Amino acid sequence: MTGAGGLAAVLFDMDGTLVDSEKVWDVGLTELAQRYGGRLSAPARARMVGTSMVESMTILHNDIGQPWRDPQESIQWLEARVKELFIDGLVFRPGAAELLAELYTAGVPMALVTATRRHLVDVALETIGRRHFAAVVCGDEVDETKPHPMPYLTAARLLGVDVRRCVAIEDSPTGVASARAARAVVLAVPCEVDLSAVDGVTLADSLAEVDLAYLRRLVG
Template sequence: MDGILFDMDGTLVDSEKVWSVGLDQLADHLGGRLSDTARRDMVGTSMSQSMRILHDDLGVDADEAESVRYLEERVSALFADGLLWRPGAPELLAAVRSAGIPTALVTATRRHLVEVALITLGPHNFDAVVAGDDLDETKPHPAPYRTAAELLRADPRRCVAVEDSPNGITSALAAGCVVIGVPCEVGLDHLENVHLVDSLADLSVDGLRDLVAAARGHQFLY
């Protein structure tokens, strides 16, 4: 196994609820109320796509840049208050780092917010970070996960990606990764070629290595 590539929101930290607070405040600011369907559709999308979904849902012709500024100011303040880990996330990160396996954070969230989130996550836990505004293409395009593997000098086919959203899973699969799905805000049962777990607490370093070895069709030397 060459590396483990972690999504952030909804995977390592329970920050989708933080985003929901900010999105509800933005919707109220724009004179409407965000529907549950629109909120689910935003999970794992780029900021630009999320704003289009929100504006369409509210039926408003608002300025995208102004909406992003309003939302990110509120989310940044909430991130700074500290984020809640998803169950098993800090333990899994500690085990992976102890085993000397390279790790990357791969997120659709923009870098200045990721830097705030890293106060909770710990920058020392990641050898590379790919944020939502680092590349021209974001999830579900394979570029974020391909880039993360390149930064680790790893073969994506020998990397595990851990995700909670359909867009993220599509991105990781297209990059060639072995993908683990841990549902948070949206269901993943309809997706194929994904190893689903209820919690990151169900994962172990040896188990991840076995998944990569099985996916590649032969046993690697660890």
């Protein structure tokens, strides 16, 4: 059934798309800013969604007026805290578990394409189910991260499919830009950031309204 209806594979972002982990990151980022005696602003937090860890830390440091801080030191503390929170359990976004199960049963290849680093993704996969994904592309495993097309191009290559016949499902402008640059068909499902002004994508309010037939229609 692979490729039936023109659909070769489905490429999923993780944070905010499959699991409601952005709220977990909120906790860690808030605590990190407080650790430095600052307070993370809402606009700065919004700019972090979908970015690399180094870029997110740069945003945080500038936001609290401490641009001199070492991003790697902050990343180390933040990831250790978020891993603790991930272990406590992640909550699926509406419709995500059902869509994964349907695609898996139908034999549609899937990849996870995330800016999050491998050691955290491995913890998250205990909830999401690693059996669903024939390929996993993490933020620390590619030379360029989102919004560069490399993560999505890498996922398509690992699956052995034409990226133009893949649907990439994203929740952030950065992720959408990456998938579009790779020439995937993009389904945007907003979580923390409004995507109504983003061009060249199909918008859905929730994955609860998305099924295999819906994804096949997107590819045409």
